[in-house]
Structures are given as structure tokens and as C-alpha cells.
Amino acid sequence: MSTTAALACNEIYLDANATTALLPAAQVAMLRTLTDNYGNPGSPHGAGIRARLELERARNAAAAVLRVPAGQLIFNSGATEGIQTAVLSALHTQQAGSPVRVLYGSTEHKAVPEALAHWGELLGLNLELLAIPVDSVGRHDLDWLARHAAGAALICTMAANNETGVITDLAGIGTIIAAQTPRPLWLVDGVQAFGKLDIDWLALGADYVPLSGHKLHAPKGSGILYVRDGAPFTRLLAGGGQEGNARCGTENLPGIAAIGAVCEALAAGEFGDPARLLAANARLRAAVSSAFPGVVFNSPAQHCLPTTINFSVPGVPSKRLLEVFDALGLRLSAGSACSSKTAKPSHVLMAMGLGEERATSAIRLSISPWCDATDIDAAVARLQLCGSILESQAAAMAALEQVALPEEDxxxxxxxxxxxxxxxxxxxxxxxxxxxxxxxxxxxxxxxxxxxxxxxxxxxxxxxxxxxxxxxxxxxxxxxxxxxxxxxxxxxxxxxxxxxxxxxxxxxxxxxxxxxxx
CATH class of the missing domain: 3.40.250.10 (Rhodanese-like domain)
Known part of the structure; x- marks a missing residue:
């Protein structure tokens, strides 16, 4: 593929773990709530009733996909708010003064340990925060967890990692938690698993599951928190009694309707076909291997979501790779979008024991469950072109690294x-x-x-x-x-x-x- 041909292509977006484009059906649902059913769901008149029906339609669609009671779902602004609410709810029941043991995965999204430290301080708790170690693949050490779970008030794990796509052994963790007396509360970050893994959350026994709409083709600022019946709950926002008085504030009806439309599309099998995604993953891995000799994959395919590939090119910093990718219209990242402005190596890869050099050269390629063969064809061709440029322009790139400029003011x-x-x-x-x-x-x-x-x-x-x-x-x-x-x-x-x-x-x-x- 020539440079000219590459430039004729549209932007190729391979950073779906950071955010996704709006599903057409979600856009239709949003417009419907902005133009026709724009009433306040709390109003008793006809416009309010139609708005309330939109809200409940979305709630029922989400409940069907997640296989949980509709009444246990709380619409909110996204995963960060859901994590805050879950952590507050779990810790609010603990007594100040006595040590409170909390376990969390060492590869968790930073929102989890930050929320634990924040609410622990505000509630005046003596938190004993212990990070659950992971192996070189990124899966939790279940033997360690079994030894340390006794007496824990809360255990926090991800369903799938946002940087590597590594799938957590939720069944194994659930068995350990169920064996404890008293049983710890369990927070499972379901963001990257939403729409990609078929999880029966009710049967699993998770107490809190935060989800984010914009990771699965709904708009930013939309999300869901599942709270198991009987789990402690403390509302984060008090006010007018919305969401059954669990999350007050006028509902983001366009965002909620969009999530509902995504869930309806999932239930109808309109995207997320496992066989198609596995084939796409295999093609992309082969393209990366061909384009970048010596590449190492940080996320083994057999343990990962088919939508996520994390790789390193030894000796080539991720910053340099991203410059090549971006110049060619390939949108990838070096890891979590939330920490992209920091110069530190990925805490996820460091926790996996892969070393700083490998962590600082890591690239995350993530596709949407909604992608098709045409998207993958274009991505494969562009990856090959990136590899050619990286090889032919190595000297010029090295010269740029030698330009000595002071830090930006x-x-x-x-x-x-x-x-x-x-x-x-x-x-x-x-x-x-x-x-x-x-x-x-x-x-x-x-x-x-x-x-x-x-x-x-x-x-x-x-x-x-x-x-x-x-x-x-x-x-x-x-x-x-x-x-x-x-x-x-x-x-x-x-x-x-x-x-x-x-x-x-x-x-x-x-x-x-x-x-x-x-």
C-alpha cells in the first residue's frame, strides 16, 4: 500500500478501550428524547410520562442483557461515579478506628485505589489496602487471594483489564469470596467486559458492578451501576429522589436512551459476534508481527478479550511509535486514556513483572465489537505501512531524539x-x-x-x-x-x-x- 493510497483512507480508529463512536441506533434514541420525548421523567403530564417510558425501556433492555433485576440498576454519569458510589457504600458500614482490610487488583484502573484512599480518608477509616498480585499474564494470584481474603471488608477486581484485555477468573475469585465468613463485599469493574463477555452478574454474586456507556457506543457521561439486592448502599447524590432516591438529579435521558438502544442491539445480536472478533484479532496480531520484527505481545490471545492487543517493540519507545501511527491516521494509545499525560510506564505492565523497558514501549490496540472486515482490512494495510516507515526512517527519528531542548514552559x-x-x-x-x-x-x-x-x-x-x-x-x-x-x-x-x-x-x-x- 503506497503512502498516497493510505492518505486516501479515512482515519482508522483503534483505541476503542478509550472511547467509541456513537452507535447509529443510539443516536436515533438520543434524538428521539431531544425532539419528541423531551419531557422530564419526573413530571406527571403526558410529556413526562413519555420520557419516563423511555427511561424504563432503557432500564429493561439493560437488565435483560446483564441478566439482573431492573430495579437493581442505577443510571449515572459513568464508571468513575459508579466506583465512587460502590466504594462509599461498602466503606460507610465500617467502624472508624479498627483496621479495615480492603483488597484490590494491582492492575485495577486507577479510579479504584484512588476512590478507596479518598473515601477511607473522608470516613476516617484505618484502611489496610493490599494489592492483589498478578502473574506475568496479568491474572490474579488466587492462592494469594485465598490467604488474605479472611476478614476483608471489600475486594475489588476487574472483569477484563482496560490496557491488556486480560480476562479475570471471576468464577475462581467468586468461589474464594463465598467461602469467607463473614463474606467480603465484592466490587467488579465491568467496563471493558460490557458487550464483550457474557456474564451472569446475578449468578456470579458480585455486589457492585459499574459500567460506562461511552466504552460501548453510547455517549460520554452515561453509565450504569448494578447493586446486588441486600448489598449496603449509600447514595452519592442526594436531592429530588430520582432513580428511586438512589441517585438524585434530573436524569440524563438522552444518554440513558442511548445505552438502552445499545443493549437492544446487543440482545438482537447486531454486533459483538465472537467468531468475527476472534478472526479480526488473529489478523491484527499477524499484521503487527509482520510490520514490526521482534515485537512481543504483552497480552496472550488465549487469556484476553479479542478486542484488545497490547504489544511492545523492543528498543522503540511508545512515544515514537505513536507519532508514526498518528501521522498515518492510525489512532492507538500507549495505555489508559486517563493517564496518557503522565510519563510513567504502565502500572499494569509493571505489576505483571514485564520490566520498565517493555512497559515504556507498549502500545494498546483496541477495536470495537462493532467493527467489520473492511475496518480490519484498512487497519492491516496501514500497520504494514507504519512498519515500513519505522524501518526506513530510523536514522531520522534518532536524529530528532538528539535535539536538546529544555522542558516546555x-x-x-x-x-x-x-x-x-x-x-x-x-x-x-x-x-x-x-x-x-x-x-x-x-x-x-x-x-x-x-x-x-x-x-x-x-x-x-x-x-x-x-x-x-x-x-x-x-x-x-x-x-x-x-x-x-x-x-x-x-x-x-x-x-x-x-x-x-x-x-x-x-x-x-x-x-x-x-x-x-x-
Whole structure:
């Protein structure tokens, strides 16, 4: 596949564990609640009744998919709120002063240990927080759990890991928990399992199961918390009595209706076919192996969701790989979207004992259960092109790594950042102005040549060649720097401003922040 052919393709989104596009049926359901059934579900008149019917339709659809009583489901803003509510409910029953043992998976999403520490402090509890170790595959050490479960007030585990896709042995954990007297409460993060694993939550015996709508084609800001009948419950939000007085505040009816539509599509078998997803996973793993010789997979296929692949290319930092992927329109990540701004290696891979070098070169590829063969065809071709560029441009990439710039001055880069909407006004005030594309040649070849902005003159000067072109700095012009994401241009702007260059600005969020063709 040539570069030109690749550029003709649309953006290929392979970061579904971070978020997903809206299911068409979910969009229809949302529009229906925004235009027709827009009433308040708490109102007694006809419009309110129709809105309430929308809400209960969604609740019943979710209950059918999850195989739990509809009355045990609470609609909320998403998994983080669900985790907070579950942790508060479990810990609120504990006595201050005495040690309270809580076990949680060492590879849990950070929302869990953060919530435990937060509510433990606010409730004045003497928490004994113990991380359940995992093996090199990422599965919980059940022998360790059996030895430490006695006397635990709460045990927190995931159904499937958000970074590696590793599937938890929920049945094994449930057996250990059921054998304890008194029985610990059990919080199971079901976010990544929703729509991908067939789990009978009621039969499993989990006490709290938070779910997030935007991970499965519903909008952001929508979610569900399942609370087992009889489990302690303390509401996080008090107010007007909505959700059976369990979660007060006017219901997010568009988001709830969208979740309901997704659940109806799941029940109808419209997406999430296991055989198709396994075939897609095999094709993508083969493509990664072919594109990147020496690649190691951090998530063995036999223990993982077919929608998630985590791999490392030894000696190639994930930052460099992501730059290649993004330049070619492949949207992947190095791990959890919630921690993407930190420079630390993945805590999940470190807990698995894979080492810092492997953890800092890790890439997460995650597809939606709604993907089809055409999506996979395009992804496979683009992965091959990424591998070719990485091999042919290794020297240029290494040269870029050698450019010594100080850390970005965030105050400076923010003050002199220009957004896409501000461009016309900035151009009018700074004519004549020069637009300098500091991307590398391979980035320009992959993403296209420097665009023309409002008729501005433009030049290409790769950052790796800064020492060659900076002496010819055009002092007679106002200069707007741009790179792919705004990170390198912000760093260079900080350096130049600190060196006394007063006529330089940079494009906020880089070229990626400009309006993109559909």
C-alpha cells in the first residue's frame, strides 16, 4: 500500500478501550428524547410520562442483557461515579478506628485505589489496602487471594483489564469470596467486559458492578451501576429522589436512551459476534508481527478479550511509535486514556513483572465489537505501512531524539498558542506572517505537505535540523510554528521565547487540531 493510497483512507480508529463512536441506533434514541420525548421523567403530564417510558425501556433492555433485576440498576454519569458510589457504600458500614482490610487488583484502573484512599480518608477509616498480585499474564494470584481474603471488608477486581484485555477468573475469585465468613463485599469493574463477555452478574454474586456507556457506543457521561439486592448502599447524590432516591438529579435521558438502544442491539445480536472478533484479532496480531520484527505481545490471545492487543517493540519507545501511527491516521494509545499525560510506564505492565523497558514501549490496540472486515482490512494495510516507515526512517527519528531542548514552559506555550478559531484574527493582526511546519520529512510524507493557512507563506523546517535553519530565522515576520500535535511546537516556542525571539507563536493542538475532512 503506497503512502498516497493510505492518505486516501479515512482515519482508522483503534483505541476503542478509550472511547467509541456513537452507535447509529443510539443516536436515533438520543434524538428521539431531544425532539419528541423531551419531557422530564419526573413530571406527571403526558410529556413526562413519555420520557419516563423511555427511561424504563432503557432500564429493561439493560437488565435483560446483564441478566439482573431492573430495579437493581442505577443510571449515572459513568464508571468513575459508579466506583465512587460502590466504594462509599461498602466503606460507610465500617467502624472508624479498627483496621479495615480492603483488597484490590494491582492492575485495577486507577479510579479504584484512588476512590478507596479518598473515601477511607473522608470516613476516617484505618484502611489496610493490599494489592492483589498478578502473574506475568496479568491474572490474579488466587492462592494469594485465598490467604488474605479472611476478614476483608471489600475486594475489588476487574472483569477484563482496560490496557491488556486480560480476562479475570471471576468464577475462581467468586468461589474464594463465598467461602469467607463473614463474606467480603465484592466490587467488579465491568467496563471493558460490557458487550464483550457474557456474564451472569446475578449468578456470579458480585455486589457492585459499574459500567460506562461511552466504552460501548453510547455517549460520554452515561453509565450504569448494578447493586446486588441486600448489598449496603449509600447514595452519592442526594436531592429530588430520582432513580428511586438512589441517585438524585434530573436524569440524563438522552444518554440513558442511548445505552438502552445499545443493549437492544446487543440482545438482537447486531454486533459483538465472537467468531468475527476472534478472526479480526488473529489478523491484527499477524499484521503487527509482520510490520514490526521482534515485537512481543504483552497480552496472550488465549487469556484476553479479542478486542484488545497490547504489544511492545523492543528498543522503540511508545512515544515514537505513536507519532508514526498518528501521522498515518492510525489512532492507538500507549495505555489508559486517563493517564496518557503522565510519563510513567504502565502500572499494569509493571505489576505483571514485564520490566520498565517493555512497559515504556507498549502500545494498546483496541477495536470495537462493532467493527467489520473492511475496518480490519484498512487497519492491516496501514500497520504494514507504519512498519515500513519505522524501518526506513530510523536514522531520522534518532536524529530528532538528539535535539536538546529544555522542558516546555507551559505558561509560555499556553500564552502564545493560537487555536484554529483564532487563526483568522491572528493572521489579520500579524500580516505578513510565516507558517513553519517543523514536522519531520517522514511525517510530512505520511500526513501530507504543509497546508496553506489563510494565504500565509509556508516553509518546512524539521525540528531535527534546528541547528541548520535557526540562524536564518525570519525576524521580519511573525512566525507560527506547527507540528503534528502541538507538543514539539510548544517546546520549541518555549525555548525561542526564553532566548529572546519575540515574534513567534505556535498552533495549539498542532495540525491535528485543525478541522479534519470526514
Amino acid at each position: 507551559q505558561e509560555l506555550s499556553d500564552r502564545y498558542a493560537i487555536t484554529a478559531s483564532q487563526l483568522p484574527d491572528w493572521r489579520a493582526r500579524h500580516a505578513p506572517a510565516l507558517f513553519i511546519d517543523i514536522r519531520e520529512p517522514w511525517e510530512q510524507a505520511a500526513s501530507g505537505i504543509c497546508p496553506t493557512l489563510d494565504g500565509m507563506a509556508s516553509e518546512q523546517h524539521p525540528l531535527s535540523q534546528l541547528a541548520q535553519w535557526l540562524p536564518q530565522w525570519p525576524h521580519q515576520h511573525s512566525v507560527l510554528l506547527a507540528c503534528r500535535s502541538g507538543r514539539r511546537s510548544g517546546q520549541l516556542l518555549s525555548h525561542l521565547r526564553q532566548q529572546g525571539y519575540e515574534n513567534v507563536w505556535h498552533l495549539a493542538e498542532g495540525l491535528a487540531g485543525l478541522p479534519q475532512p470526514r
